[in-house]
Amino acid sequence: MDTTASMSRGRYGFERRGWWAAVGVLVVVVLLWLVPAVADDAMAQPAASPVDPEATYRLIGDSGPEATVTPDASWLSSTGTSGPQLIFQTGDVAIVAQIFADVENIDRLWDRQARLATAANPPVWAQRQGVYTTAKGLSGPTGTLTGNRSQGERFLLASSRDPRTVLGFDIAGPPGSLDDAAETFERFLDSAEVRA
Structure with a gap:
């Protein structure tokens, strides 16, 4: 039995090695959505x-x-x-x-x-x-x-x-x-x- 394969899995069967990469991708996606929205609000036309x-x-x-x-x-x-x-x-x-x-x-x-x-x-x-x-x-x-x-x-x-x-x-x-x-x-x- 290969013990290295069983050690890299977490409690619910997810691999631990890819977890931080997935969080990083999620943060980038949120920033790609959030930054343009904030920039649009900051550059909005002045109110009449x-x-x-x-x-x-x-x-x-x-x-x-x-x-x-x-x-x-x-x-x-x-x-x-x-x-x-x-x-x-x-x-x-x-x-x-x-x-x-x-x-x-x-x-x-x-x-x-x-x-x-x-x-x-x-x-x-x-x-x-x-x-x-x-x-x-x-x-x-x-x-x-x-x-x-x-x-x-x-x-x-x-x-x-x-x-x-x-x-x-x-x-x-x-x-x-x-x-x-x-x-x-x-x-x-x-x-x-x-x-x-």
């Missing part, structure tokens, strides 16, 4: 907070152009008061404002943005529908955005004084949600101003 009615919300471009917008006092902001992109929310509707610098052709920018939206996951289809002009003279192409469970509008607006600086506005939400706040969105677009 009410806009500051006293603050100036600035869009700042890479090469120096700047623009200001005035969100409605009832909106929420999740990006602070300045940056290349500002994100606002009212109800189920999201409003994304961004600045593009050194644009050579606003029509080509529209086409490129439409292709990027279509390639996104989930895809959003942008259909150009005309030209929009704000009360402060910004003008450019506008159109609709259509996704699986959302609809919206896109505006690309530039000043005749500085046509290479373009402001982009995407306003999107569930079907039927934009109609209730159309005047508020129009005031927001009219508040946009490019600073030289």
